[in-house]
Amino acid sequence: MVRQLDFNAMQAVFTRFRETEAEPKGELDHTNAFTLLVAVALSAQATDKGVNRATRELFPIADTPQKMLALGEEGLTEHIRTIGLYRNKAKNVIRLSQRLIDEYGGEVPSSRAALMTLPGVGRKTANVVLNMWFRMPAQAVDTHIFRVGNRSGICPGRDEAAVERAIEDNVPAEFQSHAHHWLILHGRYICVARKPKCAICPIRDWCLFEDKTG
Structure with a gap:
């Protein structure tokens, strides 16, 4: 059974992400x-x-x-x-x-x-x-986002295409522009693959992951 956060939980999760880092940035250097x-x-x-x-x-x-x-x-x-x-x-x-x-x-x-x-x-x-670059609400799903999406219930899906659709369908519109960066940074530094840092996770209260650490 696919576990999906409800609307109120999604609103709370992305509000917390925004409070933590209002303007998340990609980490690839570029000039144009x-x-x-x-x-x-x-x-x-x-x-x-x-x-x-x-x-x-x-x-x-x-x-x-x-x-x-x-x-x-x-x-x-x-x-x-x-x-x-x-x-x-x-x-x-x-x-x-x-x-x-x-x-x-x-x-x-x-x-x-x-x-x-x-x-x-x-x-x-x-x-x-x-x-x-073009500031469109496009969602690029990598391994980090795939893991976070399924583990937390934010955007579950069997493959990257399904996770992308789940973000587009379920993340409130006001958060769509930055959703990709919030999720990838969360997966890169907090919700890591082997030992997720649940003790310092800003969305721990809403995450559906059953094996929380710490």
Whole structure:
């Protein structure tokens, strides 16, 4: 049986999140829509900290599709070789840079469908860009959000698509814009996989997790 927080509990949970951090921010360094898109694409199966280390010297010299193409695949590879799957990611970044120039005038589109036509860009990456740069209430579900959603009863679902729908359907509208960041940060630092830090959890009173620690 799927356990789902009721409306009053959801209101309380997200009010508490907002009280804890009113304007949650993503942790990938970027300077514009293009560098955000590249950073998110690079972050698949990698940590944000690892991506930030790799892009610290990359983005100052390649912050547009044109500059990325000028750097070239081999040049890009040298910057990101500390990131998992770096060769395939380098190919995709060069290809998406070319696609942006050829089809979108060098600009990152603000459409999920358009973003998902770019090499290496799936729904999750597209939703992050839509949420963080274009301020749309798009919900990018990763392993952290999937865990928090099911463990707490905030947005349960059998797969990432179901959890995304649960957020869209059940999180009150006033919290939709920041829901993705609140949930991912909660999963990254409090509701961790092996030993959740329930003793310091700000939403402990409403969470449906039966094996609370502390």
